[in-house]
Amino acid sequence: MKNPHNNSSNSIFFKSLLLVAIMALASCNSNEKTEAANTAETETTEDTDIITITENQFSAGNMEVGKVTTQPFNTIVKANGMFAVPPENQADVSAYFAGYVKNISLLPGDPVKKGQTLFTIENPEYVQVQQDFLEAKGRLSYLKSDYERQKELMADNVTSKKNFLKAESEYTVTMAQYQSLKKKLSLMNINPNTLSGENIRSVISVLSPLSGYATTINATKGMYLNPSDVAVTVTNTDDLHIELKIFEKDLPMVKEGQFINVRLQNDMNKVYQGKVHLVNKAINAQDRTVAIHGDLVNESDVKLFAPGMYIEGEILTTTSEHPALPVEAVANIDNDYFVLVKENGTTFKRVLVKVGAANNGFIQIINANDFKPDTEFLTKGTFNLITE
Numbered sequence: 001m002k003n004p005h006n007n008s009s010n011s012i013f014f015k016s017l018l019l020v021a022i023m024a025l026a027s028c029n030s031n032e033k034t035e036a037a038n039t040a041e042t043e044t045t046e047d048t049d050i051i052t053i054t055e056n057q058f059s060a061g062n063m064e065v066g067k068v069t070t071q072p073f074n075t076i077v078k079a080n081g082m083f084a085v086p087p088e089n090q091a092d093v094s095a096y097f098a099g100y101v102k103n104i105s106l107l108p109g110d111p112v113k114k115g116q117t118l119f120t121i122e123n124p125e126y127v128q129v130q131q132d133f134l135e136a137k138g139r140l141s142y143l144k145s146d147y148e149r150q151k152e153l154m155a156d157n158v159t160s161k162k163n164f165l166k167a168e169s170e171y172t173v174t175m176a177q178y179q180s181l182k183k184k185l186s187l188m189n190i191n192p193n194t195l196s197g198e199n200i201r202s203v204i205s206v207l208s209p210l211s212g213y214a215t216t217i218n219a220t221k222g223m224y225l226n227p228s229d230v231a232v233t234v235t236n237t238d239d240l241h242i243e244l245k246i247f248e249k250d251l252p253m254v255k256e257g258q259f260i261n262v263r264l265q266n267d268m269n270k271v272y273q274g275k276v277h278l279v280n281k282a283i284n285a286q287d288r289t290v291a292i293h294g295d296l297v298n299e300s301d302v303k304l305f306a307p308g309m310y311i312e313g314e315i316l317t318t319t320s321e322h323p324a325l326p327v328e329a330v331a332n333i334d335n336d337y338f339v340l341v342k343e344n345g346t347t348f349k350r351v352l353v354k355v356g357a358a359n360n361g362f363i364q365i366i367n368a369n370d371f372k373p374d375t376e377f378l379t380k381g382t383f384n385l386i387t388e
Contacts, residue, residue: 049349049350049351050343050347050348050349050350051340051347051348051349051350051385051386052346052347052348053346053347053348053385054346055346058346061380061381061384062380062381063378063380063381064378064379064380064381065342065376065377065378065379066325066326066329066376066377066379067373067374067375067376067377068323068324068325068365068368068371068373068375068377069323069324069325069362070321070322070323070324071321071322071323071324071359071360071362071364072319072320072321072359072360073319073320073321073322073324073356073357073359073362073364074316074317074318074319074359075253075316075317075318075319075320076314076315076316076317077246077250077253077254077314077315077317078312078313078314078315079244079245079246079250079292079312079313079314079315080244080245080310080311080312080313081242081243081244081245081292081310081311081313082243082307082308082309082310082311083240083241083242083243083305083306083307083308083309083311084240084241084242084243084307084308085235085236085237085239085240085241085307086239086241089210089212089235089236089237089238089239090212090233090234090235090236090307091208091209091210091233091234091235092230092232092233093118093206093208093209093230093231093232093233093234094225094227094228094229094230094231095121095206095225095227095229095231096187096188096227097121097123097125097126097187097188097204097227098123098224098225098226098227099121099122099123099126099204099224099225100121100122100123100222100223100224100225101119101120101121101219101220101221101222101223101224101225101231102119102120102121102122102203102221103119103120103221104118104119104120104217104219104220104221104231106118106119106214106217106232107214107217108214108215108216108217109213109214109215110213110214111211111212111213111214112208112211112212112213112214112234113208113211114208114209114210114211115207115208116207116208117205117206117207117208118206118207118208118214118231118232118234119205119206119219119231119232120203120204120205120206121203121204121206121225122202122203122204123202124202126188126201126202126203126204127200127201127202129181129184129185129188130185130190130195130200130201131200132177132181133178133181133182133184133185133192133195134195134196134197134200136174136177136178136181137178139174140171140174140175140178143167143170143171143174144171146167146170146171147167147168147170147171149167150163150164150167150168151164151167151168188204189204189205189206189207190204206231208232208234209234210234210236211236212234212235212236212237212238213234213235213236213237214232214233214234215233215234215235215307216230216232216233217231217232218230218231218232218233219231219232235307237302237305237306237307238302240296240302240305240307241277241293241294241295241296242260242262242274242292242293242294242295242296242311242313243291243292243293243294244260244291244292244293244294244311244313244315245284245287245289245290245291245292246289246290246292246315247288247289247290248283248288248289248290250290251279251283251290253315253317253318254276254279254290254292254315254317255276255279255317256276256277256278256279257275257276258275258276258315258316258317259273259274259275259276259297259315259316260273260274260275260276260294260313260314260315260316261273261313261314261316262274262296262311262312262313263311263312263313264309264310264311264312265310265311265312268312272296272298272301273296273297273298274294274295274296274297274313275294275295275297276292276293276294276315277293277294277295278292278293279292279293280292280293292315294313322356322357322364322365323364323365323368324362324363324364324365325339325362325363325365325377325379326361326362326363326379326380327358327361327362327363328379328380328381328382328383329363329377329378329379329380329382330353330355330363330382331382331383331386333386336352337352337353337354337355338350338351338352338353338382338386339351339353339377339378339382340377340378340382340385340386341371341375341376341377342375342376342377342378348378348385350386353365353366353367353370354366354367
């Protein structure tokens with residue numbers, strides 16, 4: 001008679017073997033799937049680095065290939081500043097004598113010529129100055145004759161020394177008054193040589209000291225002007241120059257004659273070229289900066305700007321040569337830089353590169369030694385292919 005207990009044990013043993021076999025089979029399948037998935041992932045990753053371009057795509061996209069070349073790169077000192085004019089090209093015009101503005105017709109931006117009347121002012125006191133001049137002029141003729149006569153008599157011992165000294169003193173004092181009043185009339189823009197009792201006037205003209213543009217108008221008709229009041233500012237923009245400020249740490253690198261790339265703050269894509277003309281020898285104690293003066297290389301560019309326009313400058317200091325590719329050959333994706341290396345025909349491989357400075361349309365390739373000298377790169381149309 002069979003033992004029921006033994007039958008039960010055998011059943012449990014076979015079931016355990018079956019379970020172990022199933023688990024082993026499942027584990028094998030799982031490992032195979034994982035390996036397959038990893039293999040598929042690797043193959044997919046490798047496929048994404050390979051880009052094939054048809055000949056039609058290459059020609060239609062105006063794509064180009066090229067090699068790494070050696071290009072000059074400049075060390076740049078960045079600076080901010082503005083366009084300005086030399087002190088002799090700008091004048092704050094005021095009246096030498098107080099008075100009321102009788103006539104002014106200027107508008108900001110109006111062109112003016114040197115010697116042109118900017119405005120007129122009126123004051124009754126001007127009449128007194130002209131009167132005093134004419135009186136001094138009339139007395140001077142008599143006193144000169146009397147002085148010369150007394151001088152001759154003194155030489156002949158006919159007159160006393162007292163009379164001679166009196167005549168000399170009156171003549172000298174009146175001559176000084178005459179010369180002083182003559183100078184005042186010149187400052188009033190009144191010709192003392194043509195002044196007479198018939199053309200005495202209470203209105204005088206204020207003339208422009210230079211040619212240029214009326215950039216600021218402070219005077220208005222009927223306004224009372226003191227000699228210290230600035231009525232009009234005239235600016236000559238023919239000698240417009242660059243004024244930049246650099247930090248004191250950059251001073252040893254900046255020299256006269258170095259080129260400057262100038263950009264307007266509202267148009268950073270357009271570059272104008274200038275040259276360092278003068279480097280200040282003193283440092284501003286407040287902001288620790290040094291003033292740099294420069295001139296525009298192209299004189300025709302002067303007409304495009306106005307004094308006071310803010311600019312950003314790059315002073316090109318030292319120059320060194322480095323291996324580089326055109327900027328279009330390098331694609332920036334999340335601060336990683338890629339190039340497309342030609343494999344064969346129209347097949348390219350995406351490769352990560354290290355880049356440095358950019359200058360004149362080229363970008364430095366720091367790890368250029370990782371490539372063979374005859375390696376070709378896609379130099380035009382790279383970004384669109386990598387990001388697609």
